[in-house]
Amino acid sequence: MTKLIDQAFDLAKQRFAAVGVDVEAALAKLDQLPVSMHCWQGDDVRGFENPQGALTGGIQATGNYPGRATTAVELRADLDKALSLIPGPKRLNLHAIYLESDSPVERNEIEPKHFSNWVDWAKKNRLGLDFNPTCFSHPLSADGFTLSSANPETRQFWIEHCQASRKVSASFGEQLGTPSVMNIWVPDGMKDLTVDRFGPRQRLMTALDEIISEKLNPQHHIDAVESKLFGIGAESYTVGSNEFFLGYATSRQTALTLDAGHFHPTEVISDKISTAMLYVPRLLLHVSRPVRWDSDHVVILDDETQAIANEIVRNDLFDKVHIGLDFFDASINRIAAWVIGTRNAKKALLRALLEPLDQLRKAENEGDYTLRLALLEEQKSLPWQAVWETYCLRNDVPADAGWITDVRRYEQQILSQR
Incomplete structure (x- = not known):
């Protein structure tokens, strides 16, 4: 063979x-393009804070395939298996709910020490780590509002959670020698007709400004913000819309996250890359497969995955675009899902590098x-x-x-x- x-x-x-x-030059370039795998494929976005709790925030992981990881040790073992079957450089993307602690820790009190095992594991595997505050599946997100909440105590809790998350993210970058991209996404919105659309967005903007007010070393930490069209339970109004976050990232010069499933069915993020790069310093791409809007199916080597890779290569965006995956399919073997999706993302990058x-x-x-x-x-x-x-x-x-x-x-x- x-x-x-x-x-x-x-x-x-x-x-x-x-x-x-030049094929060898293309392969050398491919070795410089890590893909950030997402930890939440391995356990259906349960995390270890309250793994039996309900998943909220417009997110659903469907299916009941046996073998879901229920502990961090199991999840890392599953990741080890997946990583061993995927060529080239990788990273791992963590959510805050994947902390490890012997006693309960409120989200606004998370610290780097709660992720020390992940850092040790990343060092062993020569991986960079990325991070996300988890602004869903929590009693203080039950009414559909977090950073844009009209309740000042609720809003302050989530501000503190994101501030604490930035410190965790920066600790990753400092310890691993590669900057951690921290993505802020909030599920805030309303199911039905909304009278005041301005107030929540004003509060969200002010909260985000407070979160990023402390300057962190860009060699350790990169802020990114992510929009969404709508979510289950927030079908009529999403506070963090595309217009909101494009404007925010442009005016504050943060990275902008473009998720393949967060737009209208006829929109594609491959077409948005060249426009966004005119205004923001960096992009974080969440590569997914939205069969029916944001259904987060396993990435395949389809036209849009290829188009995303082509845009990165054709415009020489290797140092300005961070590639992450975001899908969670509980109907098939979860390790196979990681391997299929990540290998396909890398195949698309290789094909783009081999274009004449x-x-x-x-x-x-x-x-x-x-x-x-x-x-x-x-x-x-x-x-x-x-x-x-x-x-x-x-x-x-x-x-x-x-x-x-x-x-x-x-x-x-x-x-x-x-």
Whole structure:
């Protein structure tokens, strides 16, 4: 098998060289593009604060596939298995509810020490960590409002939670030597007709200003803010709309998060990247698959995933765009979901790096749109899969669907015993 892959790779390099693509340079660049996996796929967004509590905030994890992680030790073991089957650089994205403590800790009192095991694990695996305050699934979010709440005590609680989260995030960056991107998303909104749309947004803006008022070292911590169209239970009014957070990120020069499922069904975030980059210093992309709006299905190698990767590569945004995944499917093996989604995100990046970009740009600049379309279509048939398989072998992971055998074995030996 290895010999066949080597032969195919040699032929693929020649094919790509014929259209001006340096395959080895593309692979070297791919090794500089980490994808941040999301911890919440492994336990259906339960966390360890109150793992039996109800999931709220317009979020749903559907399915009851056996083997869900119920402790941090189990979750890290599952992540270890997934990471061993995915080539190239990775990161891990944590939510605040994945803290570890022998006694209950209120969210506005979380500290770096509550995530020390995660840092040790990240060091062992040579991973960077990213972070999120968890502004949902809590008694003080039950009425649908957190940072925009009209109740000053409620609002202050969530401000303090986000402030504490920033310190946790900065500690990650300081200890691991790579900045942690901390994303703020709030579920705030109303189910039915809303009279006062201005007041909650004004309060949200003021709260966010208070949260980010303390300047943190950008080598350790990056602030990001995320919009949403609507959520279950907030169908009529979302405080943190696209317009709100685009304006906020632009005026405060924070990073802006674009989630593939947070817009109208006919909108795609790939088209928003070039516009947003004119106004904000950085982007965080939540790559997902919104089958029916924000349903967060496992990422596949579809047109939008490829278009997102193309925008990053074509516009040389490697140092300005952070790539994260955001899906949670409880209807299939959760480790397989991680592996499928992350491998597909990396495949899309590789395919983008293997585009004959010089030829495409030349045709476009010369107004030869016929040639541009022909080249775009013909390059889809170039042997990128042979390059991918070699990349996998170089990273000591299965080159084809053989990784599912490892997952099945782990399921029989570990997951089935839970």
